[in-house]
Amino acid sequence: MNHLGFELQPLKIASFDFTCCEGCQLQLANRESTLPEFLALVDIRNFREISSERHDDYDIALVEGSITRSDEIERLKTIRARAKMLVAFGTCACFGGVNSLKNRMPQEAVIREVYDGKAIETMPSMRIGDIVEVDYGIPGCPVSKEEVERIVVSLVSRSPVTLPTYPVCVECKQRLNTCLFDLGEICLGPVTRAGCDAVCPTGNTACLGCRGPAEEINFPAFAQLVRDKELSMADMREKLAFYNGFGDYLEEET
Amino acid sequence: MHDLRFNIPGQDLNLEPFALRAPDFQKKCEVMITDRGYKCRITNIVPLSGQERLFLLRIVDPLERELFNFRPGQFLMLEVPGYGEAPISISSSTSNHEFIELCIRRAGHVTSALFEAKQGAIVSIRGPFGTAFPMEQMKGRNVLMVAGGLGIAPMRAPLFWIGNHRDWYRDVRLLYGAKEPSQLLFSYQFEEWQKVSNVKLHTIVENPDGSWRGRSGMITTLFDEFTFDPEETWAIVCGPPAMFKFVCNYLDLKGIPMNRMFVSLERRMHCGMGKCCRCMVGSTFTCLDGPVFDYWSVMNLKEAI
Amino acid sequence: MIYKVISKPEFISFIDAIVKANNAYGPRQVDTGRRGEPIYQFMPVTSAGEIAFDYTATHSSAKHLFLPFRDELSKFSFTDGNWEQEVRYDAPPIVLIGLRPCDINAVNILDDVMLRGPYPSPYYLARRRNTFIIGMDHLPLADCFCKSMNRHTVNHGFNLFCSDIGDRYYLSINSANAFGFLKEFRLEEPSYEDNCNLIERRKMIKHSFTTNIEVTGLPVFLDIEFDSPIWQKWGDKCLSCGSCAMVCPTCYCYSVEERFDIDLKGSTRQNHLYSCNLVDFAQVAGGHNFRPKNGDRLKYRYYHHYRGFAANDNQQICVGCNRCGRACLAGINPKDVINDLRLERESCMTCVSTSPDRT
Numbered sequence: 001m002n003h004l005g006f007e008l009q010p011l012k013i014a015s016f017d018f019t020c021c022e023g024c025q026l027q028l029a030n031r032e033s034t035l036p037e038f039l040a041l042v043d044i045r046n047f048r049e050i051s052s053e054r055h056d057d058y059d060i061a062l063v064e065g066s067i068t069r070s071d072e073i074e075r076l077k078t079i080r081a082r083a084k085m086l087v088a089f090g091t092c093a094c095f096g097g098v099n100s101l102k103n104r105m106p107q108e109a110v111i112r113e114v115y116d117g118k119a120i121e122t123m124p125s126m127r128i129g130d131i132v133e134v135d136y137g138i139p140g141c142p143v144s145k146e147e148v149e150r151i152v153v154s155l156v157s158r159s160p161v162t163l164p165t166y167p168v169c170v171e172c173k174q175r176l177n178t179c180l181f182d183l184g185e186i187c188l189g190p191v192t193r194a195g196c197d198a199v200c201p202t203g204n205t206a207c208l209g210c211r212g213p214a215e216e217i218n219f220p221a222f223a224q225l226v227r228d229k230e231l232s233m234a235d236m237r238e239k240l241a242f243y244n245g246f247g248d249y250l251e252e253e254t
Numbered sequence: 255m256h257d258l259r260f261n262i263p264g265q266d267l268n269l270e271p272f273a274l275r276a277p278d279f280q281k282k283c284e285v286m287i288t289d290r291g292y293k294c295r296i297t298n299i300v301p302l303s304g305q306e307r308l309f310l311l312r313i314v315d316p317l318e319r320e321l322f323n324f325r326p327g328q329f330l331m332l333e334v335p336g337y338g339e340a341p342i343s344i345s346s347s348t349s350n351h352e353f354i355e356l357c358i359r360r361a362g363h364v365t366s367a368l369f370e371a372k373q374g375a376i377v378s379i380r381g382p383f384g385t386a387f388p389m390e391q392m393k394g395r396n397v398l399m400v401a402g403g404l405g406i407a408p409m410r411a412p413l414f415w416i417g418n419h420r421d422w423y424r425d426v427r428l429l430y431g432a433k434e435p436s437q438l439l440f441s442y443q444f445e446e447w448q449k450v451s452n453v454k455l456h457t458i459v460e461n462p463d464g465s466w467r468g469r470s471g472m473i474t475t476l477f478d479e480f481t482f483d484p485e486e487t488w489a490i491v492c493g494p495p496a497m498f499k500f501v502c503n504y505l506d507l508k509g510i511p512m513n514r515m516f517v518s519l520e521r522r523m524h525c526g527m528g529k530c531c532r533c534m535v536g537s538t539f540t541c542l543d544g545p546v547f548d549y550w551s552v553m554n555l556k557e558a559i
Numbered sequence: 560m561i562y563k564v565i566s567k568p569e570f571i572s573f574i575d576a577i578v579k580a581n582n583a584y585g586p587r588q589v590d591t592g593r594r595g596e597p598i599y600q601f602m603p604v605t606s607a608g609e610i611a612f613d614y615t616a617t618h619s620s621a622k623h624l625f626l627p628f629r630d631e632l633s634k635f636s637f638t639d640g641n642w643e644q645e646v647r648y649d650a651p652p653i654v655l656i657g658l659r660p661c662d663i664n665a666v667n668i669l670d671d672v673m674l675r676g677p678y679p680s681p682y683y684l685a686r687r688r689n690t691f692i693i694g695m696d697h698l699p700l701a702d703c704f705c706k707s708m709n710r711h712t713v714n715h716g717f718n719l720f721c722s723d724i725g726d727r728y729y730l731s732i733n734s735a736n737a738f739g740f741l742k743e744f745r746l747e748e749p750s751y752e753d754n755c756n757l758i759e760r761r762k763m764i765k766h767s768f769t770t771n772i773e774v775t776g777l778p779v780f781l782d783i784e785f786d787s788p789i790w791q792k793w794g795d796k797c798l799s800c801g802s803c804a805m806v807c808p809t810c811y812c813y814s815v816e817e818r819f820d821i822d823l824k825g826s827t828r829q830n831h832l833y834s835c836n837l838v839d840f841a842q843v844a845g846g847h848n849f850r851p852k853n854g855d856r857l858k859y860r861y862y863h864h865y866r867g868f869a870a871n872d873n874q875q876i877c878v879g880c881n882r883c884g885r886a887c888l889a890g891i892n893p894k895d896v897i898n899d900l901r902l903e904r905e906s907c908m909t910c911v912s913t914s915p916d917r918t
Contacts, residue, residue: 178590531813
C-alpha cells in the first residue's frame with residue numbers, strides 16, 4: 001500500500017494474561033483463514049501461548065484478565081511503563097468480568113470454597129483501568145477475532161480505533177432473530193454495546209452484556225421495560241452484574 | 255415446463271429511463287452513478303497554517319479532466335483509498351481545468367490520512383455535488399463577502415470567479431476574520447485580490463499577537479468601516495454557524511433581503527447523493543439542496559443553526 | 560394488468576413450481592411467542608409447503624432483500640503506487656412471495672427514494688429489477704393502520720397480486736413474465752360472481768381496520784410542534800436501540816464505511832443500514848452531535864416518516880404496517896405518538912385565549 005506515499009509498519013505487540021481463562025488470547029490464533037495475513041500485521045515480541053521468545057521492546061501491550069493479587073499490580077505497572085499503548089483485552093480486563101462475582105462474598109469464604117482453605121492470597125477482582133491508564137478497551141467474552149482484526153488493521157493504518165456505539169439490538173434485528181423479550185426472557189441486548197453480531201441471541205441465549213454498556217444508554221427506560229413486561233427485577237440485576245460492566249447503573253437503580 | 259428463472263444480469267441494466275440533470279451526465283452515469291470516482295494525483299501540498307493545508311489535485315485521465323466542471327460553492331467527495339470519503343468544498347477557480355485546489359483542515363480520519371499522504375499520492379474524487387452561489391444573478395450588483403476562519407475555503411471559488419468576470423460586478427468587498435493572525439489563510443493572495451481583482455479587503459482577528467497591526471475583535475465590528483446600499487448588495491457569508499447567524503441578522507437589519515444572502519452549511523455526509531440522510535437539516539438534504547442556501551431557507555430549516 | 564382466477568390447489572402447484580426453480584423467499588413461522596402467537600419472517604423457501612400462506616404479518620419487513628443491512632459498494636485493490644477501483648452491482652434474481660399491499664407500497668416508496676432524482680442507485684435498481692414480487696391481501700391486524708396512510712391497496716409495483724376470494728384466488732397479473740409463467744397452469748376468466756367476491760373482499764378488508772390515525776395536515780403540525788415537550792416525553796422512553804428502523808419497510812438511512820482488507824492489499828467500501836435513533840447518527844468529525852438527545856432523534860424519525868423530505872416530494876414514507884410499534888420494547892408506536900401530538904395541539908387551541916404561549 002504505497003499509493004499515498006507511505007508504508008505501513010507491523011505493530012510490535014506483546015500479550016499478557018492476568019486472572020482469566022486465557023480464552024481471549026486464544027482468539028488471536030483463531031480464524032485460521034486469515035491467520036497468515038493477521039500475523040503479518042504484527043511483530044510478536046512476547047506472547048507466552050504461541051512463542052517462547054521474550055522481548056521487552058513492544059509498542060502495544062494486550063492485557064487480558066482482571067487483577068486479583070498484589071504481585072499482579074506490580075507486573076501490570078511494569079508492562080504499562082514499557083508499552084506505548086496498553087489495550088485492555090477482553091471483558092475481564094475491561095470490566096472485571098466473571099471474576100468479579102467473588103467480590104460479593106467475603107474473601108475467606110471464596111478461598112474456603114475454591115481452594116479448600118489453603119493459604120492463598122486473593123483480593124477483590126479489579127479492572128485493568130483501576131490500576132493503570134488504559135488506551136483502548138476491546139470488550140467481549142471472549143473477544144471477537146473479527147473485531148480484533150479490524151482494530152489491528154486500524155492501528156497499523158493509523159486510523160482511529162472505534163467500537164460500535166449502538167446496542168446489540170441493531171445487529172440482532174439484522175439477523176432476523178425473534179426478540180427474546182417476546183419469548184419471555186430478559187435480554188441485555190438493548191443496553192449492551194454491539195460488535196458481537198448478536199451471537200448469543202442468535203443462539204437463543206439472552207445477552208448478558210459481556211461487551212459492557214453501549215454509549216449513552218437509557219437505563220431507566222430499560223428497567224421500566226423489565227417492569228412493564230412483568231419480568232423479574234432480581235433476574236435483571238443478576239444479569240447486569242454477571243460481567244460487572246453495568247456497576248454504575250446498578251448503583252443508580254438501588 | 256418452462257424454465258421459470260429470470261436471468262437479467264445486473265450489469266446489463268438499462269439506466270436510460272431516469273431523468274438526467276446535466277447534459278454531460280451520460281458520461282457521468284458510468285463514472286459517478288456507480289460510486290466510481292475520478293482518479294487524481296496530488297501534485298502539490300501547500301502548508302497554510304498548523305492545521306490547514308492546500309492540496310492541488312490533477313485528474314489523471316485527460317477526458318475526465320476535461321469533463322470535470324463545477325460552479326463556485328459546490329463540493330466534492332474526496333476518497334482516500336483505504337480510509338474512506340469526506341465532503342470537501344472546492345477552493346479553486348472554475349476556469350482552472352488543470353488543477354483542483356482543496357483547502358483542508360485536519361479533522362477526521364480521512365483528512366488525517368490525507369495529511370500523511372505525500373506529493374504524488376493517488377486519491378479519487380466524486381462530484382461535483384450540491385448547489386452553487388448564484389454568481390450570474392449577482393451581475394450588476396455589489397457583492398459583500400464575509401468569511402470567518404476556514405470559511406475562506408468555499409469563498410475562494412467565488413473570489414476567483416469575480417476576478418475572471420470583474421466587469422460584471424460593481425463594488426466587491428471581502429471581510430475576513432480569524433481567531434489568530436496565523437490563521438488568516440491565503441495572506442499571500444491578499445494583494446492579488448485587492449490589486450488584480452479590485453476587491454476591497456478588510457481583515458480582523460479575535461486574539462491579536464505582537465506582530466498584528468490590524469484590527470481585533472469580532473468580524474461584525476468591521477461593518478463600521480464602510481457603508482453599502484442594501485438594495486443593490488448581495489451577500490455571501492461563510493463560516494461557523496454562530497458567525498453567519500450574527501452577520502446575516504446584522505445584514506437583515508441593514509435591509510438586505512434574506513433571499514439575497516447566501517451561506518454554505520456543513521454537515522456529516524456519507525453519500526453526497528441525497529440517499530444516506532446523514533446530512534439532513536430539518537427536511538432538507540445539505541448535499542442536494544445545499545451546501546449553498548439563501549439565508550431565508552436556512553432560517554426556515556429546523557435545527558440549521 | 561390482466562385479471563384471472565385460479566383454484567387454490569392449482570395456485571399452490573404454481574407457487575411450488577416457481578419456488579423450486581428459483582431462489583425464493585416467503586413468510587415462514589420461525590418461533591412461537593410468549594402467548595403462543597406464531598412469529599413469522601420472510602425466509603428462504605424451497606417448496607410451497609414451507610410457506611405460511613395464512614400468515615398475519617412478518618416481524619421484520621422484506622426491505623433487506625432490496626437494501627441489504629450491509630452492502631458492498633466498491634472495492635479498491637492497491638498495486639505498486641496506484642490502485643484500481645471495482646464497482647459491481649449485479650444481483651441474483653429472487654422470487655418474493657406473500658408481500659402485503661403495505662409492503663409493496665413500501666417498495667414503491669423505496670423506488671422513489673432510490674431511483675428518482677439525479678443519482679439513481681444502481682445497487683438498488685439491480686435488486687429491484689431482479690425481484691419477482693407476488694403479493695397477497697389479508698385482513699388487517701388490530702394495530703395495522705395502513706388505511707390511515709392510504710397504503711392498504713396497491714395497483715403497481717408487483718408482478719402478481721392474489722386476493723383470497725374463498726376457494727379461489729383472484730389474480731392481478733402485472734408483468735409479461737408472470738403471465739408467461741402462469742400459462743402452464745389452469746386459469747379461468749373471472750366470472751361476474753368472482754368480480755363481486757373481489758369487491759366484497761376489498762370492502763371487508765377496508766371496513767376491518769380498528770386502528771385509525773388522523774394524518775391529514777400532519778406535516779404542518781410537525782413543523783409547528785418542532786419544539787413540543789412531547790418529544791422529550793417519548794424520547795425519555797426511547798432506548799435508542801434502532802429496532803424500529805431495522806424492521807421498518809421504508810427506513811433506508813445508511814452509513815458508509817471503508818475498511819482495509821486484512822492483507823492491506825485493498826479496501827472495501829460498504830454501506831450499513833443505520834438508524835437515525837442511534838446516538839451518533841448526526842455526529843460530525845469534530846465530535847459535535849447535532850441531535851444529542853433521544854427525543855431529538857425520535858422526533859427526526861417521525862419527521863422523516865410523517866412530514867417527508869423535500870427531495871422526496873415531501874411525501875410521507877410510513878405505510879402503516881406498525882412493525883416499529885410491535886418491535887419497540889419501550890412501547891413507542893406511531894398511533895400513540897401522533898395522537899399525543901394532536902392532543903397537545905388541540906388542548907393548546909382550546910386555551911389559546913388565555914395562554915397563547917406555552918412554556
